[in-house]
Amino acid sequence: xxxxxxxxxxxxxxxxxxxxxxxxxxxxxxxxxxxxxxxxxxxxxxxxxxxxxxxxxxxxxxxxxxxxxxxxxxxxxxxxxxxxxxxxxxxxxxxxxxxxxxxxxxxxxxxxxxxxxxxxxxxxxxxxxxxxxxxxxxxxxxxxxxxxxxxxxxxxxxxxxxxxxxxxxxxxxxxxxxxxxxxxxxxxxxxxxxxxxxxxxxxxxxxxxxxxxxxxxxxxxxxxxxxxxxxxxxxxxxxxxxxxxxxxxxxxxxxxxxxxxxxxxxxxxxxxxxxxxxxxxxxxxxxxxxxxxxxxxxxxxxxxxxxxxxxxxxxxxxxxxxxxxxxxxxxxxxxxxxxxxxxxxxxxxxxxxxxxxxxxxxxxxxxxxxxxxxxxxxxxxxxxxxxxxxxxxxxxxxxxxxxxxxxxxxxxxxxxxxxxxxxxxxxxxxxxxxxxxxxxxxxxxxxxxxxxxxxxxxxxxxxxxxxxxxxxxxxxxxxxxxxxxxxxxxxxxxxxxxxxxxxxxxxxxxxxxxxxxxxxxxx
Amino acid sequence: xxxxxxxxxxxxxxxxxxxxxxxxxxxxxxxxxxxxxxxxxxxxxxxxxxxxxxxxxxxxxxxxxxxxxxxxxxxxxxxxxxxxxxxxxxxxxxxxxxxxxxxxxxxxxxxxxxxxxxxxxxxxxxxxxxxxxxxxxxxxxxxxxxxxxxxxxxxxxxxxxxxxxxxxxxxxxxxxxxxxxxxxxxxxxxxxxxxxxxxxxxxxxxxxxxxxxxxxxxxxxxxxxxxxxxxxxxxxxxxxxxxxxxxxxxxxxxxxxxxxxxxxxxxxxxxxxxxxxxxxxxxxxxxxxxxxxxxxxxxxxxxxxxxxxxxxxxxxxxxxxxxxxxxxxxxxxxxxxxxxxxxxxxxxxxxxxxxxxxxxxxxxxxxxxxxxxxxxxxx
Numbered sequence: 001x002x003x004x005x006x007x008x009x010x011x012x013x014x015x016x017x018x019x020x021x022x023x024x025x026x027x028x029x030x031x032x033x034x035x036x037x038x039x040x041x042x043x044x045x046x047x048x049x050x051x052x053x054x055x056x057x058x059x060x061x062x063x064x065x066x067x068x069x070x071x072x073x074x075x076x077x078x079x080x081x082x083x084x085x086x087x088x089x090x091x092x093x094x095x096x097x098x099x100x101x102x103x104x105x106x107x108x109x110x111x112x113x114x115x116x117x118x119x120x121x122x123x124x125x126x127x128x129x130x131x132x133x134x135x136x137x138x139x140x141x142x143x144x145x146x147x148x149x150x151x152x153x154x155x156x157x158x159x160x161x162x163x164x165x166x167x168x169x170x171x172x173x174x175x176x177x178x179x180x181x182x183x184x185x186x187x188x189x190x191x192x193x194x195x196x197x198x199x200x201x202x203x204x205x206x207x208x209x210x211x212x213x214x215x216x217x218x219x220x221x222x223x224x225x226x227x228x229x230x231x232x233x234x235x236x237x238x239x240x241x242x243x244x245x246x247x248x249x250x251x252x253x254x255x256x257x258x259x260x261x262x263x264x265x266x267x268x269x270x271x272x273x274x275x276x277x278x279x280x281x282x283x284x285x286x287x288x289x290x291x292x293x294x295x296x297x298x299x300x301x302x303x304x305x306x307x308x309x310x311x312x313x314x315x316x317x318x319x320x321x322x323x324x325x326x327x328x329x330x331x332x333x334x335x336x337x338x339x340x341x342x343x344x345x346x347x348x349x350x351x352x353x354x355x356x357x358x359x360x361x362x363x364x365x366x367x368x369x370x371x372x373x374x375x376x377x378x379x380x381x382x383x384x385x386x387x388x389x390x391x392x393x394x395x396x397x398x399x400x401x402x403x404x405x406x407x408x409x410x411x412x413x414x415x416x417x418x419x420x421x422x423x424x425x426x427x428x429x430x431x432x433x434x435x436x437x438x439x440x441x442x443x444x445x446x447x448x449x450x451x452x453x454x455x456x457x458x459x460x461x462x463x464x465x466x467x468x469x470x471x472x473x474x475x476x477x478x479x480x481x482x483x484x485x486x487x488x489x490x491x492x493x494x495x496x497x498x499x500x501x502x503x504x505x506x507x508x509x510x511x512x513x514x515x516x517x518x519x520x521x522x523x
Numbered sequence: 524x525x526x527x528x529x530x531x532x533x534x535x536x537x538x539x540x541x542x543x544x545x546x547x548x549x550x551x552x553x554x555x556x557x558x559x560x561x562x563x564x565x566x567x568x569x570x571x572x573x574x575x576x577x578x579x580x581x582x583x584x585x586x587x588x589x590x591x592x593x594x595x596x597x598x599x600x601x602x603x604x605x606x607x608x609x610x611x612x613x614x615x616x617x618x619x620x621x622x623x624x625x626x627x628x629x630x631x632x633x634x635x636x637x638x639x640x641x642x643x644x645x646x647x648x649x650x651x652x653x654x655x656x657x658x659x660x661x662x663x664x665x666x667x668x669x670x671x672x673x674x675x676x677x678x679x680x681x682x683x684x685x686x687x688x689x690x691x692x693x694x695x696x697x698x699x700x701x702x703x704x705x706x707x708x709x710x711x712x713x714x715x716x717x718x719x720x721x722x723x724x725x726x727x728x729x730x731x732x733x734x735x736x737x738x739x740x741x742x743x744x745x746x747x748x749x750x751x752x753x754x755x756x757x758x759x760x761x762x763x764x765x766x767x768x769x770x771x772x773x774x775x776x777x778x779x780x781x782x783x784x785x786x787x788x789x790x791x792x793x794x795x796x797x798x799x800x801x802x803x804x805x806x807x808x809x810x811x812x813x814x815x816x817x818x819x820x821x822x823x824x825x826x827x828x829x830x831x832x833x834x835x836x837x838x839x840x841x842x843x844x845x846x847x848x849x850x851x852x853x854x855x856x857x858x859x860x861x862x863x864x865x866x867x868x869x870x871x872x873x874x875x876x877x878x879x880x881x882x883x884x885x886x887x888x889x890x891x892x893x894x895x896x897x898x899x900x901x902x
Contacts, residue, residue, distance in 0.1 A: 065629065066625065068581060069625055071588075072621070078603075079606030080607055080614065081607070084677050087603040087604075090595055090600070091599060091855045094594075094602070094859075095866075097595055098592035098595060098597075099592075099870075100592060102871065103866075109581040109585050110585075110877055112582075113579055116577075116900065117577060118578070118884055163765055164763055165675060165765075166599075168855075168858070170858070172858070333675075465603075466678065466680070478614070478618065486621065486625055504899065506898065506899040
């Protein structure tokens with residue numbers, strides 16, 4: 001496959017997925033915040049909580065529309081742009097995607113309609129149940145998609161079939177309870193909850209700064225602060241770290257994002273900053289906190305974390321063995337009854353993926369020169385610099401968010417006192433931070449998986465559809481233009497309704513009502 | 524677990540069920556979208572039209588998404604080959620569909636005539652374009668699609684987008700568009716009253732007749748003008764197969780051979796005719812709910828006619844007929860098919876159940892008074 005086609009296909013996937021993930025985390029978090037608000041309404045019967053559910057629900061709806069729009073692409077893009085990938089692993093990867101649709105999207109999307117339109121037709125408890133099912137649906141969809149994604153990082157429960165030329169499922173439970181998937185699920189939904197909480201916290205802070213709809217805003221602020229604090233702790237504590245001990249993909253990521261070129265005695269230190277020289281495979285300069293990385297990465301004081309050079313060293317024989325696997329497979333394709341080829345393939349099939357990786361540098365692989373094999377070895381880990389800085393951005397922002405929620409929560413505990421204006425301003429300015437953090441987090445996860453789409457099994461360079469580069473340039477431009485236009489419209493509406501505030505509900509209980517009526521009135 | 528050969532046939536039926544479910548559920552709101560600018564003349568009328576599907580379009584759209592996901596799981600090679608081969612057609616469907624969620628949700632959030640008119644046409648495009656393209660895609664499947672595999676099973680599509688728009692495929696596109704628009708019109712007749720209902724009934728008649736004309740034309744053309752495909756090598760249905768090792772020939776009239784072999788299958792195209800006539804008669808008699816059921820039968824009849832004609836082919840290759848995709852050799856492993864069978868068997872009826880409840884809760888006529896009273900929450 002031409003490299004430009006591969007790069008463009010990756011860029012298109014990255015762009016469409018990252019646009020999609022501007023909307024997903026808010027949905028994940030807001031649905032639970034709506035459940036909390038509405039539960040308080042059902043329990044206390046105070047109408048302000050109903051208004052909160054409806055107003056925050058309105059903003060949630062504006063966001064949700066684009067979540068649905070951008071989500072459509074992702075269900076079909078594997079087929080349109082990653083045809084070989086879809087054929088090669090569809091037997092395993094397709095199942096969680098199908099279950100996501102059947103089990104999660106149906107639930108979420110059917111009940112979201114009743115959430116918005118069912119207020120007068122359902123009893124209070126029925127409506128709360130609808131909101132709850134909507135939240136469960138959206139979170140279940142995250143579960144299934146992360147089971148699919150977890151399998152890309154740690155492909156368990158499957159094996160290659162030379163007859164059909166693809167990976168096939170052998171153990172569904174292994175795919176389902178893949179530790180990588182479970183860790184990612186908790187981490188990702190918690191990040192979504194943080195996003196929802198910051199959204200409510202920041203906009204409520206703005207109303208409080210303006211002295212508007214104070215009762216409404218104070219209650220919203222309090223709920224968001226408590227929910228956000230719990231979620232931020234969950235993101236950081238329960239988060240992705242546990243996943244790093246699992247599988248080679250995560251070890252490779254860890255070594256790359258730590259810029260750990262050479263073995264370090266256990267327990268390894270955590271680098272705060274470093275000046276990285278990728279060509280010479282060393283850091284010119286670094287500041288390190290001793291012990292921390294070893295403790296986090298291995299949960300022990302004596303286990304060593306593999307370094308980049310060690311991982312490359314480990315990959316070299318696998319590439320050499322992979323050449324044999326590719327050769328045997330070709331013989332088997334020509335003659336499925338060839339017993340010698342069958343035996344050779346059985347011996348080397350665990351390294352087939354590494355043989356395919358070499359194809360990018362040498363085709364046919366059995367004529368690869370030592371230099372070409374070396375190229376493949378060097379390409380078997382992701383680039384270090386982007387990983388290093390992306391990870392630090394994510395972690396830095398995560399701690400900033402934790403601090404914000406801790407202070408916000410503390411401010412709501414003190415009876416009779418108000419959150420101070422500087423805290424409110426800080427909350428407002430933090431509004432974009434969870435989105436940046438989520439996107440950077442996905443970058444660490446997926447860029448760190450390179451050069452594979454399925455770690456150790458299928459290289460990215462082989463996964464794409466055989467399209468013309470012109471087609472992909474045109475579609476990429478189309479996606480970016482279309483999404484950007486829709487994003488601008490969405491932000492315009494979001495800001496407009498957030499500014500107008502709960503007055504847009506037309507209940508007669510809030511500030512701004514005449515203005516809100518004029519600007520947002522419908523008929 | 525069920526044996527592999529049986530599961531392969533069950534999966535052919537299940538994909539059919541999902542496509543029919545998609546046509547019935549997502550189809551009626553696409554039809555409503557396609558009719559929106561014509562049956563609704565004023566802003567208030569258009570809001571009435573939009574709100575008949577307002578609480579449901581999102582759930583209905585999941586039939587489309589899930590059909591895609593299930594095809595990925597059960598027929599991965601079809602998913603991969605069809606969507607990459609029909610690249611621009613697929614993107615046109617997606618881009619048209621982009622306008623739906625935002626059209627529904629954003630349209631009435633601004634009180635500006637041009638803003639609302641723009642979204643109305645957006646909803647029109649998102650309701651009219653996808654059914655047309657799906658029909659055109661089916662029209663091309665009948666004729667075979669130029670693709671083949673290399674020894675690694677990398678597929679290459681050698682046609683162009685414009686080649687898809689050939690006369691026979693366009694007739695199939697008209698069948699699909701007309702039946703979906705009729706279906707939307709019947710739904711509108713059920714959920715509205717007065718002027719809108721009158722216009723919807725007129726539209727249902729027009730598109731019902733058009734459906735039958737185009738369907739008949741496509742049938743005659745298929746019988747006399749389009750070469751079908753036939754499997755000429757023995758196939759072990761119970762085995763895992765390499766899809767490139769069978770032999771397939773092209774022959775005139777071959778797409779009718781299943782009807783000759785099993786005459787009972789002629790009930791499927793007959794269902795399309797009887798269903799349309801019944802739907803239009805029930806509309807005239809004022810039984811709009813039953814008319815909707817009859818219209819759903821039309822969709823089932825047309826889609827299963829297409830499936831039955833091509834059985835066991837799913838995606839024939841015109842350039843390398845031996846590489847054609849069939850229900851025997853383009854499917855997932857035994858384990859995955861078995862697993863997904865149970866998943867669909869449990870989850871789809873459950874979905875139908877709670878979707879039914881949602882329609883019941885939101886049931887009744889949508890009126891101008893309803894939209895006025897719910898000014899701030901209705902679309």
